Amino acid sequence: MAHSLDHVFAALADPTRRAILMMLLEDDMAVTDVAEPFDMSLAAISKHLSILGRAGLISQEKRGRVKWCKLEPDALRDATVWMQGFGQFDPVNLDAFEAFLEQELKS
């Protein structure tokens, strides 16, 4: 159990951070590129990324002057297990997630 549920859930509670995670689902990204779609300073994004890092949800590797952000979905495992203890839900519906994702990125 690498990272506490406290940190993971707290990281997921912010819409900006959830959006960042969804962006990283596509591919690894540099910090500046992560920041681009948001109406927010680079420093703010940098803070969000460090919170995601503390929760273990992403890792960061610096190559040259560019710092690359990589999704680490395994950090979600403990949280998922915890939540599923409360009942069985439908089998994963990826279509629903895709739709939700599209909706979210649009707003």
Add this chain to the structure above:
Amino acid sequence: MAHSLDHVFAALADPTRRAILMMLLEDDMAVTDVAEPFDMSLAAISKHLSILGRAGLISQEKRGRVKWCKLEPDALRDATVWMQGFGQFDPVNLDAFEAFLEQELKS
């Protein structure tokens, strides 16, 4: 989509609130009984319960002078779907959850 992921994840980020949810897994409880194991005022627990209620994770029904708290696990569904969009995890391991729960309640 009844309750926002913001509220659900924020509610889950606090260990006291997660412990309350686990207690309610056993059975419905009155507010005073929920508060009993915690080293915290009743007012504090009342606030935690209202946060859980706002997230849709519990419902409360007043019968006489007693207010009963009931787990509403369906509120976790959207959050679970969201998280599972990041990858398939092992099938639910209830035994692991039970062990974790026991550990948690002991500490």
Add this chain to the structure above:
DNA sequence: TGATTACTTAACCGAAAGGTTGACGAAACC
């Protein structure tokens, strides 16, 4: 009726969250 029980609300407090701007360091470009 009077006292007690069950709970919420209000006011307050310190600490943390989420944002800003400005200065800085390190790598890359010309």
Add this chain to the structure above:
DNA sequence: GGTTTCGTCAACCTTTCGGTTAAGTAATCA
């Protein structure tokens, strides 16, 4: 070497969080 780019850090500000105590309301008990 000078300048630009990438990113963090420090200081600050406002709002929210998580707790407290004190007071208030509503139902029950004796």
